Amino acid sequence: MSKFLIQGATGDFEVVIGLEVHAQVISNAKLFSGAATEFGAEPNAQVSLVDAAMPGMLPTINAECIRQAVRTGLALGAEINKFSVFDRKNYFYADLPQGYQISQFKHPIVGEGTITLDLGDGRSKDVGIERIHLEQDAGKSMHDQHPQYTYVDLNRSGVALMEIVSKPDMTSPEEAGAYLTKLRTILRYIGSCDGNMEQGSMRADVNVSVRRAGEPLGTRCEIKNVNSIRFVRQAIEYEAQRQVDIIEAGGKIDQETRLFDPGKGETRSMRSKEEAHDYRYFPDPDLLPIEFDEAFIDAARDSLPELPDEKKARFIEDLGLPDYNASVLVAEKESCDYFEDLIAALVKKTGKDAKAVGAKASNWVTGDLFGALNKAGKSVTESPVSAEQGADLLALIEDGTISGRIAKDVFEIMFDTSKDAGVIVEEKGLRQVSDTGEIEQIIDEVIAANPAQLEQYRAGKDKLIGFFVGQVMKATGGKANPGMVNKLLKPKLDG
């Protein structure tokens, strides 16, 4: 991929992008109250007295949210701050019951880290993480319930969010998309956020600026609350072009907050810098600073699973997977789980070394299986063919019971019926013919039936061997062992 540039009338512009991702922490309860956090509950069904900011109510920290933030920091190779502070961010809004959001301003729980983006074709890029801090979510204002009034749902009020702030290290919509994809993968791997953007449990604020090559950073605009990776890409493309147009027309960019309208595919102004709130941050006197020791960090580290980058390296190194297959598999934790279950079962069934079957198995999972799942609109966890069943099928190829060609037919039936491969092979009589005498007899018949082709072959048209192989396979209904056919056919053709 060449460098992403916006071609203006007066020259090329670079785009500079930074992302602030709000990721809802997976935990038993909200950040400062015992209320539940499930998505989709009746409005105001998951609201404690603390969440509704009743007089005299006090926040108390949910330790699980602290642990999850630390785990996330560790997964991003980030600095963990053993001392951090909750601050109040003061502003008025109907769905912000306290009149302030409890967040972390000066002393966040996690400092600098790194995410390595996979940009395809084995290319990668490191993007810096500036910080991660914990904060509480606001409620939701509903403006469409009554002609005159706004209704407020406080179910989300107080839900724990991690705000993961990147450095302005991205230079194209694709990189921003790859960043979000990778971040979501990591969060899902470690189980600190479910990454469901459509349910709002992960959202991004996108900072975009443009500049001519070599110039200092331009003025940025922040696009708030974008809720899909595709929209993030679209918003950046639109916003970068808008800024270039303004600059080329002799204007200057106003620092402002903007909203992305997915319907129109454009961004529009929400509030300017002058209208920006003065949040009057100060340490929340209701909460003590968060302090923990090395042992707490060690325990969090020990609870981390193998992370995608480590897993990919292991797949390539130990299982002999092609880079591409390894990348595809590690992108989703569920894909990895399926693949690893399949390999384990296959090794057990065939007695072969994992490295001997790894590449073939990965081809089958990323090719045949994912192709079929895609077509059926199913995720890997909904696969009608279990990892164990997949291993059965591949084992039948390995031990020569069926050919790869027949395996494709068997798989189709498995996918439709969830039947075991062995059963299908027996029922349909698809067992590969490996009996030398039987194959030789068919070869003789085929050669006898095609004298013209034989003559041409013997006159030097070597390629016609393929024709004969095809005929033999056809005559056996594809069941002849292709290796044996090749071996037996050539001496007979050569006479």
Next chain:
Amino acid sequence: MSDLTKLSIAEARDLLKKGELSARELAEAHVAAVHAAESLNAYIAKTPEMALEMADKADARIKAGGQKGMTGIPVGIKDLFATKGVHTQACSHILDGFKPEYESTVSQKLWDDGAVMLGKLNMDEFAMGSSNETSYYGPVKNPWRAKGSNNDFVPGGSSGGSVASVAGYCAMGATASDTGGSIRQPAAFTGTFGIKPTYGRCSRYGMVAFASSLDQAGTITRDVRDGAIMLESISGFDTKDSTSVDIPVPNFEAALTGDIRGMKIGIPKEYHLDGMPAEIEALWQQGIEWMKAAGAEIVNISLPHTKYALPTYYIVAPAEASSNLARYDGVRYGLRELVEGGGLADMYEATRAAGFGDEVKRRIMIGTYVLSAGYYDAYYLKAQKVRQLISNDFKEAFGKVDAILTPTAPSAAFAFGEKSDDPIAMYLNDVFTVPASLAGIPGSSVPAGLDANGLPLGLQILGKAWDEETVFKVSGVLEEAAAFKAKPEEWWR
């Protein structure tokens, strides 16, 4: 028995134990006293039915052998403590009609010990004031009047209803809260004993917040022993308040040994103020003599940052208040003022304009200002640093002394309207109480004498963090030495 409302908590406790008095009788006498004392305006909500019901339960409990220090004792609750199903409005218009679904930890602990609720007590709006004149429900009158005069005086504040109910014999004890002196100053103005324990000793859960880092619950009683009994009941760690501290609650009453021989009592030179009435200076000197006579050693100490305490307080407390009071917005409870054709901002403005009194508005504006971008470092951050220095002053002093003796307030009770138009004069009332609040250390006010007009004056005892026992011990000795027997004339009955 004569007048049951004149009993101390300790006396009533012993009579209840011996079966010579029932909680029912005690409650009935107090319910009648509460009704008779209407003119004090101490109660803004009365709960006589609850009182009698709770008294009957207390009697059953005593009979079953489960009596605790506060079982069957009728008390009043300052309006900023949440009481389930009962008026809880911090005496602000903006909380009109608010009755919580929950109980504050402090009041719950009293009920758990079998205490009896008489009602909710008047206070300065959101505890912001030193005279009880900022209450939406009108000022409380001090039961004390000057000799030969029928003029009314303020009871002090913000716990004006708490002190008036106790001094006026319509509660045996009352909960109170102290942010900068709101327990100690009104106690001094009414001849009652007030104690503010160490910050973190009592849970703030269910206490309407004024300034979270300073607010601390405490008690008003007629004597030191009663204070020890009642404070023990409301103290203790609470998982629902992150700033409450998990350390054991001692038996405070057991600390009242009357023996302070060899104890070192600090006299801070910075508490001699220019223009302070001579009789306060004289009372303080008297207090020093009493301490010496009891065998304590007097040590002159310095708390060099004392002069910055009041300005520091009036930055930190309003800053926190401006944020704490943001939740009163008309959206979920209390007052809501809608503007015809208006939007959300109009509702906020109208609701808060109508709902908050002048003093509350003044502090919200001060607090908003000191936290604003560009001013934060100069005011709030600087104030926090000075607060640390003030705290260090005390730490250093307590390396040399066991307790500190000072006047509680720079004057006796004053007349209504005398200071209400001059915020600075009003704020100066807290000059001796604010430093201990900023440092989070325990402090009491002990009735110690009368001024020339016959109005009570108090002396303040300060102790190390978590050492309320020494505060009680020294307070007890001071109380005995002062032998404060004066009583207000019961004009309100």
